[in-house]
Amino acid sequence: MEEFQIHRFSNGLKLVHQQISKDQTVAHLGLIINTGSRDELKKENGLAHFIEHVIFKGTKKRKAYHVLSRLEDVGAELNAYTSKEETVLQAAFLYQHYERSLELIADIIINSTFPQKELDKEKEVVIDEIMSYKDTPSEQIFDDFDWLIFPNHPLGNNILGTKAKVRKYTQADVLQFVSKHYRASDMVISSVGNIEMDKLIQLVEKHFEGLPNGKNTKKRKAPSAYEAVEINKKRRVYQAHCMIGTRAYSIQDEKRIAFSLLNNYLGGPGLNSRLNLGIREKYGFTYNLESNFTALTDTGHFSIYLGTDEQYLDKTIELVHKELKLLRDNKLGPQQLKKAKQQLIGQIAISEESNANKMLGNGRSLLSFDKVSNLNAINKKIDALNSDMIIEVANEIFDPKQLSMLIYQ
Secondary structure, eight states: OOSOEEEEOTTSOEEEEEEOOTTOOEEEEEEEESOOGGGSOGGGTTHHHHHHHHTTSBBSSOBHHHHHHHHHTTTOEEEEEEOSSOEEEEEEEEGGGHHHHHHHHHHHHHHBOOOHHHHHHHHHHHHHHHHHHHTOHHHHHHHHHHHHHSTTSGGGSOTTOOHHHHHHOOHHHHHHHHHHHOOGGGEEEEEEESSOHHHHHHHHHHHSTTSOOSOOOOOOOOOOOOOOOEEEEOOOOSSEEEEEEEEEOOTTOTHHHHHHHHHHHHHSSSTTOHHIIIIIIHHOOEEEEEEEEEEOSSOEEEEEEEEEOGGGHHHHHHHHHHHHHHHHHSOOOHHHHHHHHHHHHHHHHHHHTSHHHHHHHHHHHHHHHSSOOOHHHHHHHHHTOOHHHHHHHHHHHSOGGGOEEEEEO
16 A cells, blocks of 8 residues: 555646555545635735635535534534645545545535625624734734734735724625635645545546636745844733744755754754753743744744743843854754754654644645655655754854844733
């Protein structure tokens, strides 16, 4: 049995599937669309995410209740999310219900009618989501920091949009956006489950034949030149919140692999990360402390987040910069590099144990690179890294002149 198989349909739609054994009864299916909040016009801020909500509100043959019940009635789950560059519909179900799940997702993506009455109701739900973020400074600061890194660009906008914008959206706005962006060549179906590839191909051909052909002609606008800034916002908060970061590597840049390892070593989920050991464990200054790296189509985003008592804020920031300087000035030793590689390889392997993660990873890889790399290929790239590569990316991304900072206190 192959690790995964790929099929390309005549209309441009792509399919990647990994067949698993019969004793694994749960299957995972996703439709990944190459459209997110960065593809919105200025007047459309929040529209991609709003569509993710309202796309379940009725089709030409189903009312909202029947859309939601179609999989729930057999104990399955149907969900969706929107990111800066993607919209994803996904389902988890017993493998006997492959056709039911595929048919429903096809009906949703091809035949949704977006009744104005349902849109108006869902606006209140989305606005409530927006307000909940505003009530949570540890989450809102991530959105505000995006604007510092990508000012006056869709990548800097909050994915949720604003109350004023969301309230104005009409059925015509939604249909126009879907018609423009939801096209076969910008979509991947990803599957992990107990079904043969030939059968899955037949089902996709049967149910997705009505998908609009052709590729979206949009050309994503590259962000303008970046300049580091520092902003301190006065807010009513119990603790101070801080973001430090800059732009980073795109998904097409091979340096992203070295920087992924460096970011994981600096402030990844491991309790032995440099930031955790050097600040939280040593001084007890913070509870929340992490670093993140996201590679996008033509750019990337690196950030460090920390939350701490205001009296420890300056000292914590100083310690963060100390760790960054150490990584700029000192190559990782052989043992440090070996452990960093082993840790990243292990974390990736554990994430691959989840068939849901595997389904999303395969689909996103096919959408971005037109191919899927297996775990061995990824591990070889990590093993090939050396200390010269690591210190090079450390000096490029951790350059203090390029680091922006945002503080809530």
